[in-house]
Amino acid sequence: MSALGFDVLFKGINFTRLLEGLWVALRISLIAVAISLPLGVLVGILMTKKNRAIRIITRLYLEFVRIMPQMVLLFLVFFGATRVFGWNLDAELSAIIVFTFWGTAEMSDLTRGALIAIPKHQYESAAALGLTPWQTNISVIVPQTIRRLIPQSINLITRMIKTTSLVMLIGVVEVLKTGQQIIEANRTSSPQAAFGVYALIFLLYFLACWPISLAAKQLEKRWSFDRKVS
Numbered sequence: 668m669s670a671l672g673f674d675v676l677f678k679g680i681n682f683t684r685l686l687e688g689l690w691v692a693l694r695i696s697l698i699a700v701a702i703s704l705p706l707g708v709l710v711g712i713l714m715t716k717k718n719r720a721i722r723i724i725t726r727l728y729l730e731f732v733r734i735m736p737q738m739v740l741l742f743l744v745f746f747g748a749t750r751v752f753g754w755n756l757d758a759e760l761s762a763i764i765v766f767t768f769w770g771t772a773e774m775s776d777l778t779r780g781a782l783i784a785i786p787k788h789q790y791e792s793a794a795a796l797g798l799t800p801w802q803t804n805i806s807v808i809v810p811q812t813i814r815r816l817i818p819q820s821i822n823l824i825t826r827m828i829k830t831t832s833l834v835m836l837i838g839v840v841e842v843l844k845t846g847q848q849i850i851e852a853n854r855t856s857s858p859q860a861a862f863g864v865y866a867l868i869f870l871l872y873f874l875a876c877w878p879i880s881l882a883a884k885q886l887e888k889r890w891s892f893d894r895k896v897s
């Protein structure tokens with residue numbers, strides 16, 4: 668145990684501190700997910716509209732988020748906005764803003780893809796049955812869009828959880844930052860602490876993301892089976 672550095676995990680409250688750090692990472696990602704998913708759906712719907720100005724603006728937004736690394740966005744909001752605009756943003760709030768900004772863009776692209784993937788004959792058949800555009804969207808388009816979106820949005824959630832490791836760069840004491848603090852504090856007494864601490868962090872992230880990934884795979888299998896049956 669000591670040779671691999673696992674002994675440091677059972678010193679004092681180190682294990683509890685790592686769990687608390689994991690909760691910080693999960694809290695940031697879950698708040699961002701709760702905000703960005705519905706916003707992303709709305710933006711994705713706008714991206715399918717024929718209004719040229721709206722499509723250009725939403726496309727520029729999506730491309731900006733795709734090109735700009737999340738780390739740069741974190742620095743831009745936490746360090747840049749605080750000085751330029753005088754905003755009093757703490758590190759965790761800055762992280763939530765950045766992850767919401769990023770998650771909304773990703774979700775909007777997923778929504779746009781799900782909507783344009785619906786065959787045109789679905790709209791034509793609904794119109795032939797006498798359904799209004801509103802009834803068509805609610806009864807025909809939305810259920811199919813949700814089926815396409817849920818597995819992909821679940822995968823987006825796991826990506827956001829894993830990417831929260833970047834927030835340590837702006838001072839958020841999440842699980843990775845906590846692990847570094849434990850390693851530094853025990854450098855002399857437990858020189859192999861890095862292996863044990865990072866192995867546990869790997870396990871914690873795995874346990875947090877694996878059930879979500881399984882849920883996405885199960886939904887994909889179930890709905891692909893339903894489509895074959897129907």
